[in-house]
Amino acid sequence: MNELEGRSIIIIGGGASGVILALHLLKSSLDIRVMIVEKRPAPGRGVAYSTKLRDHLLNVYAHNMSAFQDDPEHFCRWLAEKSPLPSGDSLAYYAPRNLYGEYLGGLITGIQKENGARLRLFREEAISVTPLSSGVEVQLASGASLIGHIAVLAVGHDEGPAQEQSCAVRIDGEEDGVLDPEANVLILGTGLSMVDAFLTLESRGHRGQIIAVSRRGLLPSPHRPSYQSSGPIRLDNADIPFGTNLSCFLGWLRDLVRSTEEAGGDWRDAVDGLRPFSQRIWQSWPASTRRRFLRHTKAWWDIHRHRMAPTIYARVALALKSGRLTLIAARLMDARPDPAGDGRRVDVKIRHRHSKTMETLRVARIYDCTGIVRDIETGSIKVIRSLIDCGFARPDPLRLGLDVTCECAVIAQDGLASEKLFAIGPLTRSAFFEIDAIPEIRRQCETLARHLAG
Secondary structure: OOOOOEEEEEEEEEEEEEEEHHHHHHOOOOOOOEEOOOOOOOOOOOOOOOOOOOEEEEEHHHHOOOOOOOOOOOOHHHHHHHHHOOOOOOOOOOEEEEHHHHHHHHHHEEEEOOOOOOEEEEOOOOEEEEOOOOEEEEEEEEOOOOEEEEEEOOOOOOOOOOOHHHOEEOOOOOOOOOOOOOEEEEEOOOOOHHHHHOOOOOOOOHHHEEEEEEOOOOOOOOOOHHHHHHOOOOOOHHHHHOOOHHHHHHHHHHHHHHHHHHOOHHHHHHHHHHHEEEEEEEHHHHHHHHHHHHHHHHHHHHHHOEEOHHHHHHHHHHHHHHHHEEEEEEEEEEEEEEEOOOOOEEEEEEEEEEOOEEEEEEEEEEEEOOOOOOHHOOOHHHHHHHHHHOOOOOOOOOOOOOOOOOOOOEEEOOOOOEEEEEEEHHHHHHOOOOOOOOHHHHHHHHHHHHHHHO
């Protein structure tokens, strides 16, 4: 049992969200001690930044990726110290994601070496959190426990395949074993996770056909080359139609894009100009509008808002043109091992969009790249399931994550907001929606750090 000394905060999850919060907490007050619980070998990586493939690039320019909002060039300086930027310009450089994980990990381990009394790292898995009269107790899978004043959930995305996709595996997961390079594979999802899977298969020398299926079959757009971009348009709060119904908002957005293009800009300039307001727009909508957006608009928003580096888009486009990669707007209806085979092939039935037509595909493997919108209550993160089972937390009404306040306090089953349990990052997507990218995460972490330090 760890003794409670000083003002201590336990961060459960040492990926990007957890590390950035720890950096801001330690910066905000000398009286705060931080404990990070992370099962991965090194902090700062999480799912996104633990990749070893150099082709897995950041989806935004390096100059937008500083861990500190008040020091926007911090990451770029770190990159420059390692080696000169290939393009010589941080405004045109998409760094490999594993470098960003190294950057975050180096920041936090550097603090630990300099001041181990204020920061402790535990390579453990948290399985439960129990509020106490004067703090919280975090139970670890090893049988040990940690005591602190406050616990912050920063577990990131659920890494397990969705329950309804039990036939699928995660690429590079434990079940993703040796694969015949000539075999056909099916990818569930056509977003950025699919692009990652395509790049991974390509790096392995895979030559078989890759079929990607999603409800709409949409591919993320590319970023515009920096020399062609005029930058985000400038908007003010008074320009944004907060709280309107979805149809009115989308009409306004189409008009905004049209006027931007007529002025010589690009639709990306309008979408990027809207980014600082996206969380407030989401929060201004009632649950019914949010639900309609998720059902009818999110897929279109995602391919315009979450874009890929131009070089990666060019590779994907070439694979589409050659037929090695195929995108299909359809739904997976059934998947079962080939009854006449040796168990290495799967017969898959898909139903095409706007049609009752069924198609049968025979593939060697199915990869789950369906993204993050799933019921958190049935997920694979033990500590989250324990909190919900015990009534210390509850899913949000849309079941995107945990129910939290705008101050990131976790709301219990009885509807009361906790003073000892908080959440950040993707767990809070129901309250913030756009909370997967570093600019939004660092702003959320900075705000919560100020609150907890105060």
